Amino acid sequence: MTLQLRDVGKHYGSTPVFAHVNLDVAPGEFVAIVGESGVGKSTLLNCMAGLDSWDHGTVHLAGQDLGRLNDDQRALLRRDKVGFVFQAFHVLPHLDVAQNVALPLMLLGRQEPERVQALLDAVGLGELGARLPQQLSGGQLQRVAIARALVHQPALILADEPTGNLDPATAAKVMQALVTQCRQHGSALVLVTHSLAATEHADRVLHLHHDGIRHPHG
Template sequence: MTEAVLDLDAVTKRYPGAEGPVPVLSGVSLRVEAGETLALTGESGSGKSTLLHLAGGLDTADGGTVRLMGQDLAGLSDAARARLRGRHAGLVFQQFNLVPSLDVSANVALQARLSGRHDPALDVRLIGRLGLAGLERRFPEQLSGGQQQRVAIARALAARPDVILADEPTGNLDEATGDAVLDLLLELAAETGAALLMVTHSTRLAARLGRQLRLSRGRLDTDLPA
């Protein structure tokens, strides 16, 4: 068996509540191989976004182990987790986190430059494929929510990550644009050998990925039928 790009083993996570800690993840185990595409579904509050934050090292688990590219994230400092994430993970979350003082081109290139993987030709390709051509010199405040989301997706893909962690990447897009974005995510993942772990509420989009899993009350169900 090859080494997983992402490996969660018996992971637990709780958050403070008015009447004590509230369990969000209860012993979740998940292995994602290089090149694999996996959709994660589940009702609101089931822990999907929490799982992605743990997988990307943006938060730490209360129990169990999270490994990214074989590295145990619990054993790393915040700075070391950030370096590992920058080199290997492309993040697309519901908060776009674009830099207000940078235009579209600079935002797209930012992560790739930081990771030493900047490819201007890929930037141009991503900007065109995501319908952002002509907007390169605009700043985030001059863009719609859907346009900002597409910039965030381009930024994640531009660094050619080993694993793409995407939380509802088509959530603010119309169906046709959402389909085009997923086409691009799947195409770039296949081209670079990256894995894709995508949270989505759309069973239609989830069915296009290689595996579908469901989180329910903090526990991971077995694979859903294709």
């Protein structure tokens, strides 16, 4: 199992964000999580990566209990096993497109320019490796973020509203690129979104509520 959550709950002070979240994500599976604003979708995603803390329950990532790891150990596990795709892209403006995509490999001490180029080709940016981020559109920047998230072949991709800043046509292309690449690389994908259109390729669509997570029809 790539990701396993058992009875996970989170509070801010005395205010519960969510509780009793149980979830298994298998290798290569695409799970979409939808929910109302303020229900804690992004917080839950951060808990899955050990970027945020939770108050009760357990989170296992790639067989490791995140609650038993210190900050450095969590960071090393993320670097090796997790790729992130954020709504705000988070590309580095002073690096060109190819350098941005290569960052996870660099952090792992790997130099694989052919792999970087192959991923740029796969997301439709094969000719743009030498461009700086400010020369790209929003849709192109999001595809840079997808290529960067996948370049080190992580077990898990976490995507937080990856099409939220894009028009519908561009959003559809970006989601297609994300899902296609995850399928080809065998990476599990957990997507949190407001957009039902972004969930149409998902193996499962789940609703997050303050009292747990369930199938929309359940």
